[in-house]
């Protein structure tokens with residue numbers, strides 16, 4: 001059987017058009033963008049051109065785009081960079097995030113807490129959407145940063161980033177010049193392919209993206225930083241990226257990122273339609289199953305993610321058996337030291353452990369098609385029946 005890749009939220013295949021755009025910069029045009037000679041200048045021109053295009057995609061200015069190695073680094077730079085600035089000013093600050101963030105945000109917040117920063121977490125409703133009233137109550141006079149993802153990677157729930165930015169504006173209007181500023185950061189990794197990304201429309205001050213979720217390679221990402229945001233670098237040893245991110249530029253990666261965004265801007269509408277129809281078909285076919293629940297609802301979800309819990313069937317076992325049939329999906333559970341921890345996202349959504357343990361994530365992408373639905377459903381049905389028969 002032909003293999004089926006339904007794990008596009010984990011990573012995507014590099015689009016051949018992206019590969020074609022970046023290849024010259026791995027080979028003939030291999031210069032270091034920091035070198036003065038022509039090899040370097042050619043590389044620098046490619047970086048400049050890519051930065052301009054990316055800035056345009058986000059409705060930003062070119063000096064507001066900082067290239068990084070990916071979303072983990074962008075999130076770290078956004079959070080640690082802002083915190084470090086205020087700590088260097090001897091300010092006592094407070095920062096807020098949601099309970100359903102990617103570990104790249106959650107663990108950075110945990111680290112900030114260890115360093116003595118006051119940290120708060122906001123919950124989500126049963127569909128995995130942030131409780132905005134709870135967030136409003138948690139904002140204090142010394143809150144300098146709110147970090148809420150644009151769309152969740154496990155259940156695909158879309159977060160009310162624009163509404164949060166309205167709250168931030170309201171809070172800002174109450175503060176004077178002598179008060180601390182307040183910034184909104186969003187980890188937009190999973191949203192870039194499908195949702196509006198204009199930073200003025202969204203009202204965000206910092207925004208994270210990653211190449212390998214949008215058909216560019218692994219190892220490239222970016223952080224949008226609105227001009228004037230108080231932030232310190234977290235890496236040292238070079239003057240690249242306006243002094244905010246030391247290290248030789250990943251020129252092929254940067255070129256690839258710009259090309260990937262260009263393709264999104266042209267093909268997004270068509271792609272969303274296609275993915276919605278594959279997802280609808282999956283949902284319809286799943287009606288023939290018993291004892292299952294969707295985690296999240298399509299109206300508040302990305303078009304490419306479907307998260308399903310099966311009672312009395314472990315997510316990890318489903319994943320492994322599907323893999324034997326050549327089908328790749330993922331699960332929210334993390335198998336650590338022999339014990340299965342239920343996903344922090346499903347737990348925050350109020351899913352009991354017996355449902356959370358049987359959860360799997362199907363994440364579609366550009367290279368999937370409707371013909372993959374039935375073979376997947378057929379394998380899944382056999383696997384679920386088998387696991388349930390074996391279940392104690």
Ligand code: PLP
Pocket residue numbers: 009010069070071072073102104149151152153187189190210211212221
């Ligand atoms: N944030 C979210 C929402 C993600 O889904 C991921 C990847 O799984 C990351 C951050 C980390 O991205 P990267 O692999 O680019 O560091």
